[in-house]
Amino acid sequence: MKGDALDPKALIAEAYRIEGISLEECRAIFLDWALSLPESEEPRAALEALLARHGTPGHPMTQVLAEGRTPVLRRRRGGRAARRP
Structure with a gap:
């Protein structure tokens, strides 16, 4: 299956x-x-x-795509806090 610019390998569609x-x-x-x-x-x-x-409601790929839009914010921990579990 051939994709397009958004889905080059047609992975999402499949x-x-x-x-x-x-x-x-x-x-x-x-x-x-x-x-x-x-x-x-x-x-x-x-x-x-x-x-x-x-985007089909209830489909797991819809959930994954929606999660992909949200940036992951991670705080840098420095000093003593970075070395402690």
Whole structure:
């Protein structure tokens, strides 16, 4: 299957066709999609477009795509706090 600029390998489209796909499988597919996205494509805009195109409520891939839009904020811990568990 041939994809387009948003989904070059058609991974996301294929994930929505798989019955009974698990959340973990969707996350693995998402990672492969993210690594194959062209550098010229803005990831957040691509995610929004893919959600608009495929976003089926209740599907695990919809959840993964929605989570992908949210930035992960991590605080740097320095000094003694960084060395303590």
